[in-house]
Each structure stands twice: as C-alpha cells, then as structure tokens.
Amino acid sequence: MMYNTALAELPTNKDELEKCLADPHWRIFSGCLYKIKIKGDDFKDEFGNTVEADTYELPFKPNAAQVKFLNRLWHRNIILKARQLGFTTLICILWLDHALFNANQNCGIIAQDLPTVYNIFKDKIKFAYDNLPDEIKARFPLETCNKSEIQFAHNGSSIRVSTSFRSGTLHRLHISEFGKICATDPAKDDEVITGSIPTVPTTGILVIESTAEGRNGSFYSMVQAAQTNFFLRKILTFKDYRFHFYAWWQEPKYRLDASTVEISSADHEYFDEVEAIVQQKMGIKARIDPDQRAWYVATRDNDLKGDHAKMWQEYPSFPDEAFQVAKDGNYYAKDMLALRKRGGITQVEVLDIPTCTFWDIGVHDGCAIWYHQSMNGQDRFIRYYEKHGQDLRHYVAEIKSHGYIYHTHYLPHDAAHKRLGDFNKSVLEQLEDLLPGHNFVIVPRITELIQGIQSTRKHLKSAFFDKDNCKLGIERIEGYQKKFSKTDKCFIDQPNKANGCSEGADALRQWAQAKDAGLIEEAYASRVGFAENSAVSEDRYIDEPPDWRL
Numbered sequence: 138m139m140y141n142t143a144l145a146e147l148p149t150n151k152d153e154l155e156k157c158l159a160d161p162h163w164r165i166f167s168g169c170l171y172k173i174k175i176k177g178d179d180f181k182d183e184f185g186n187t188v189e190a191d192t193y194e195l196p197f198k199p200n201a202a203q204v205k206f207l208n209r210l211w212h213r214n215i216i217l218k219a220r221q222l223g224f225t226t227l228i229c230i231l232w233l234d235h236a237l238f239n240a241n242q243n244c245g246i247i248a249q250d251l252p253t254v255y256n257i258f259k260d261k262i263k264f265a266y267d268n269l270p271d272e273i274k275a276r277f278p279l280e281t282c283n284k285s286e287i288q289f290a291h292n293g294s295s296i297r298v299s300t301s302f303r304s305g306t307l308h309r310l311h312i313s314e315f316g317k318i319c320a321t322d323p324a325k326d327d328e329v330i331t332g333s334i335p336t337v338p339t340t341g342i343l344v345i346e347s348t349a350e351g352r353n354g355s356f357y358s359m360v361q362a363a364q365t366n367f368f369l370r371k372i373l374t375f376k377d378y379r380f381h382f383y384a385w386w387q388e389p390k391y392r393l394d395a396s397t398v399e400i401s402s403a404d405h406e407y408f409d410e411v412e413a414i415v416q417q418k419m420g421i422k423a424r425i426d427p428d429q430r431a432w433y434v435a436t437r438d439n440d441l442k443g444d445h446a447k448m449w450q451e452y453p454s455f456p457d458e459a460f461q462v463a464k465d466g467n468y469y470a471k472d473m474l475a476l477r478k479r480g481g482i483t484q485v486e487v488l489d490i491p492t493c494t495f496w497d498i499g500v501h502d503g504c505a506i507w508y509h510q511s512m513n514g515q516d517r518f519i520r521y522y523e524k525h526g527q528d529l530r531h532y533v534a535e536i537k538s539h540g541y542i543y544h545t546h547y548l549p550h551d552a553a554h555k556r557l558g559d560f561n562k563s564v565l566e567q568l569e570d571l572l573p574g575h576n577f578v579i580v581p582r583i584t585e586l587i588q589g590i591q592s593t594r595k596h597l598k599s600a601f602f603d604k605d606n607c608k609l610g611i612e613r614i615e616g617y618q619k620k621f622s623k624t625d626k627c628f629i630d631q632p633n634k635a636n637g638c639s640e641g642a643d644a645l646r647q648w649a650q651a652k653d654a655g656l657i658e659e660a661y662a663s664r665v666g667f668a669e670n671s672a673v674s675e676d677r678y679i680d681e682p683p684d685w686r687l
Contacts, residue, residue: 147270158273164234165207168196171230172268174260194268202383203227211379212339215356215363216346217459219385219452224346228311229261232296235309237277240292244309245302247333249318257313258285258298301325303332308341310334316347319354320466323635326354339375349450349459351467352616353636357460364456384415385433385452386425395427398435405430411454418455446474460612466619468590468632468642472597473615482611485603487519488512491544494536495651497644498552498564504532505640507610508541509648511657516600516648521610523641529564533571543575547651549643550582578656580647587630593649613641 147169148154157163164170175193199207202222206214216224225246232244246262248254266274266287280290288295302310312318312329319326337343347356363380366373373379385391408425415423425433433452441447446461453459461477476482488510495507504527508520522535536543552564562570565577583589602611616638620631632639651657 147272158238161234161238164238165230166198168198170269170273171197171233171265173197173226173230174264197226197230197265199227201389202387205383206381209379209381210342211373212342212375213373213378214342214344214381215359215378216344216381216383217360217453217456218346218348218381218383219388219391220348222383222388224344225257225311225313226261228313228344228346229257230265232309232311233262233265236289236294236296237292240294242294242308243306244294244296245307245311245333245336246296246298247301247310247312247315247318247329248298249300249314249321251300253313254298254300255284258287262287262296262298301328301333302336303328305336306338306341307333307336308338310337310341310343312343312345314347315345316350316354316356319356320350323354323633326356330355345378349453351450351618352460352612353618353633353638360456360460382419382456384454386411386423386429386454391432391436391452392426392428393431393435395431398431400427400430400434404434408433414455418457445478446470461615467615468617468619469594469597469614472594473611476597476600476602481597481600482602482604482607484605485517485519485601485607487541488517490542492519492541493544493657494546495644495648496546496548496552497640497647498549503637503640505610505613505644506532506535507607507641507644507648508539514599516596518600518602518607518610520603520606521608521613521641523609523613529567529571533568536572545576545578545657546572547578547580547647547656549580549647553579578651580651580656581654583650586632589646589650592653593646596649596652610641610645613638614645617642 148157157167157169172194173196175195200223202218203224206216206224206227218224229246232246236242236244246257248257263282266277269277276291278290280288280293282288285299286295286297310333312333315329318329334343345356345359350356359378360380363378366377367380371377408430412423412425415421433448436452437443437445437448441451449458449461461474490510490512493509493511495509497503497505503523503525505523506521507518508522510517510519520539522532524531524535536546546568548565548568552568554563565579568577569575604611616636618633618636618638620629620633632642
C-alpha cells in the first residue's frame with residue numbers, strides 16, 4: 138500500500154470547518170485530523186518507493202480491510218484476521234474520535250498484558266491526540282492523563298486501556314488479541330466473558346479481534362457461533378456477533394516479485410486448493426496471483442522458518458484454516474499437521490466389517506467415544522461422539538442408534554472400579570447389563586501419561602479420520618493442551634483439563650494403548666474362536682447375531 142505523507146488541510150472557512158467536524162465520516166476518512174505511527178517496513182511513498190526508517194508518522198486513512206469492516210460494523214463484532222492489518226489502530230482512532238465528539242462516553246481497550254497496555258495507549262491513542270492540529274486540539278483540553286487513561290475536560294468522556302474491566306459502563310469496548318488471552322490465561326478468558334463484556338450496554342459497540350491461537354477458550358467458540366450465523370444468513374439481534382474475516386490474500390501489500398522466489402509444485406497445488414475452498418465456503422472468487430504466492434512462500438520459509446502451522450495461524454487463507462493446528466503446548470499439534478498433510482482427514486467410508494469403540498468415561502463430566510474400523514493396516518475412525526451430564530443409558534442408546542456390527546468396546550481402567558450409587562456396580566458391570574452379548578475389554582492403566590501420548594503419536598501415522606463425523610473429535614485432539622504456568626510463563630507437562638479436550642484425547646489414547654498391549658489382536662482372535670466354536674452356521678450368524686448385532 139502506498140501512503141501520501143502530506144496531512145490534508147483543514148477548511149479555512151469557519152462554517153465549513155464546523156460542518157466537517159460534525160461529520161464522523163469526514164473526521165475519519167479525510168486525513169485532516171488524526172496521525173498514526175506505522176512500521177518502516179510497511180511504508181511505501183506515493184511513488185511506490187520503500188524508504189528506510191524504523192517508523193513513519195502519517196495521516197490516518199482507513200485501508201481496504203478497515204473500510205470493509207467499517208461498512209459492516211455491528212453492535213457485537215468478532216474479527217478473525219491475518220496479522221498486521223491495523224485493526225487495533227483503527228479502533229483506537231474510532232474510540233478517540235467518539236470520546237472527543239460525544240459527551241460522557243467511556244471507551245475501553247483490553248490488551249493481553251501491561252506492556253501492551255502502555256504501548257497501545259502511548260503509541261496509538263495519546264500519539265493521535267498529541268498530533269491533532271493545534272486549533273482542534275485546543276478545543277479538547279485534558280482533565281486527567283496517565284500511562285493508560287485519558288479523560289477530557291470539555292465533555293467528561295474518557296478512554297482507558299487495561300487488561301480487564303469489571304465495573305461501570307463502557308459504551309465502546311475493544312478486546313485486542315483475545316485468542317492469545319484465551320490460549321495463555323483461562324482465568325482471564327473467564328474474567329473477560331463474565332466481567333468485561335457485560336459492561337457494554339446493548340446499544341454500545343463491542344469489537345473482539347485476534348489471530349487464531351488454537352481451538353481453546355472463548356475466542357474459538359465465539360468465532361464458530363458467529364460464523365454459523367453468517368452462513369445461515371441469520372438476522373442478528375444486538376446481542377449476536379457479526380463475523381468478520383480478513384485473509385492474507387485480501388491485503389494488497391502482501392506481495393513480492395514472483396521472479397525472485399522459487400515456488401514448488403506442492404505450493405502451487407496448495408494455492409489452487411485455497412482458491413477452490415474460498416469459492417466453495419466463502420462464496421468469493423479468489424485468484425492468488427504469482428506475486429502473492431511468492432510473498433506467502435517467502436514469509437513462511439524466511440520469517441516463520443518453514444512452519445506451515447504458524448502460517449495458517451498468523452496468515453490464514455480461509456476461516457477454518459486458522460484453527461487447524463494449535464500453538465506450542467498442544468500435545469499432538471505436529472502429529473496432526475503431518476496427518477493433515479498426508480490426507481488423513483478425509484471422507485472415511487463405513488465398511489461392512491465389525492466396529493470397535495474406545496471410551497473415556499467421566500463421573501460428573503463428559504464421556505467420549507471413538508468408533509473405529511480396521512482394514513489393511515489402516516486405523517479408520519468413522520465417528521466421534523461426546524456428551525456431558527448423561528448417564529450410561531444415554532450412551533447405550535447412542536451405540537444402538539447406528540446399526541453397526543460391534544466387535545469390542547474398549548474401556549479405561551477405572552471402568553472396572555465399583556461406583557456407589559443407584560446400582561452399586563462398576564461402569565463395566567452396568568454396560569454389560571445394558572448391552573448383553575457385547576464384548577468389553579479394560580485397557581490397563583499406564584504409569585506415566587507421556588507413555589500413552591507417545592504411543593498415540595506413533596499410531597496416528599496409520600490413522601484416518603472422517604472429516605465430518607469426527608469433526609469435533611479432531612478438534613479435541615488438536616486442542617489437547619498442556620497447562621500454562623502463569624508464574625513460569627511457560628507450558629508444563631500436565632494436561633489442561635479446563636478446555637474440554639481431555640475426554641476426546643483420552644478416549645483416543647485408549648486405542649493406542651490397546652494396540653501397544655496387543656489387546657486388539659487378542660480380542661479379534663478370541664472373537665473368531667468364539668464364532669468357530671459355536672454351533673451357529675454362517676447364515677444364522679448374519680441373520681440372528683446374538684453377540685455382534687444390537
């Protein structure tokens with residue numbers, strides 16, 4: 138993008154100036170009032186030349202992505218985006234403009250930590266105020282100003298940047314990089330949802346924006362809900378979130394001379410596939426030209442050290458891609474990336490062969506079940522099911538609902554323990570009562586969790602998952618994350634059980650541990666022996682299956 142460094146001139150006629158100042162569109166788009174800082178490597182002058190400098194001070198005029206956002210602005214907004222599109226800068230200017238020209242308005246911005254709080258306030262809000270034209274700035278004297286808050290004496294309005302808000306009313310609230318907050322600090326995630334967001338009245342404006350940080354926390358679930366509303370063309374209430382997505386290929390400055398970058402055939406296949414997906418899922422006819430492809434490859438290979446997952450996260454091509462792989466600290470991130478690259482998430486046909494299930498059963502929390510078939514050395518996962526707060530009869534009804542021929546149900550070690558309650562029986566005993574004739578195997582407990590995780594990583598190399606019927610399960614595997622230590626500011630090798638992914642991941646681990654222990658081969662051998670030793674003919678076995686069929 139090319140910039141004109143000259144600040145537009147204010148109208149010299151008093152009446153004309155007053156008319157312009159009364160027009161919010163003129164104040165934001167004219168380039169006459171507000172100035173911003175941009176990084177030197179983002180700057181090209183009006184002739185297209187790059188000039189070396191750390192930062193530039195320029196008149197603010199919304200770029201293409203920002204204009205698109207302003208045209209679709211709603212009361213509740215959630216933005217999933219590529220990096221460096223300037224949305225925080227835009228919101229800071231909007232909030233400053235709103236506070237300057239409207240009385241008794243409280244505007245807030247939430248950032249992930251105190252250094253970011255101070256930088257946003259100093260470099261975006263205070264800088265824009267300090268660089269107002271002198272005759273305009275004189276109209277807006279300060280009541281108070283510190284490192285994170287500014288209040289105006291002429292009308293009582295204010296802007297504050299903080300890590301959270303919990304009381305009072307915020308007529309405008311922006312939550313910056315909410316995905317990062319959710320990924321690193323579940324407690325702050327909850328604080329924002331329960332404390333900060335309710336401070337915005339129904340008629341106020343809330344903007345949440347972030348790059349993706351994995352499938353953990355509120356940002357991911359809010360994006361999914363808003364995206365569903367968008368696809369359904371729902372008429373939004375003031376409480377519904379409008380979905381905004383901005384891909385890297387929609388940003389004009391993301392391009393390099395294609396003659397300077399080698400683009401492999403595999404990369405061209407990826408870009409061609411992106412164009413098709415964008416057309417299919419977003420209804421947009423996208424053409425990623427050679428210079429855009431060159432920029433993407435150069436950015437991935439040089440800035441991000443060839444890391445495909447980080448490119449998907451930082452510079453997504455379409456919404457689902459942003460969440461394909463979670464960040465560092467997720468147990469199976471690299472394994473699922475390799476699985477995706479080899480086509481392990483696809484349409485998996487349900488074969489006319491016996492099905493096994495692998496379970497994780499909670500006492501008061503969730504229960505997860507993977508449905509699995511094995512053919513020619515392939516582990517084929519045909520379905521995933523998860524529910525919370527239900528008793529075993531619910532899961533038995535789920536098992537019966539598909540009409541599969543079942544081979545063996547693999548249960549975690551604690552399913553054999555006695556449970557006090559209405560039945561005074563273990564989970565295993567209750568399931569045997571509810572599913573008579575079915576075969577159950579208890580997977581032994583392992584001494585170290587990491588052994589089971591390593592086993593799962595090893596066996597994922599032969600696994601295939603149905604992209605539709607296992608969609609939630611895939612999210613659980615990719616979201617299975619280590620705990621984050623706020624004290625040490627790093628992930629520790631203990632599962633984060635607060636993000637809802639542990640049941641699905643633990644159920645999958647039963648499959649890997651059962652394979653390593655030889656339990657699957659043993660179960661197949663014992664069931665074949667049963668069939669051979671029974672006096673049931675093959676025809677009768679198919680028509681009246683006492684053990685296989687429900």
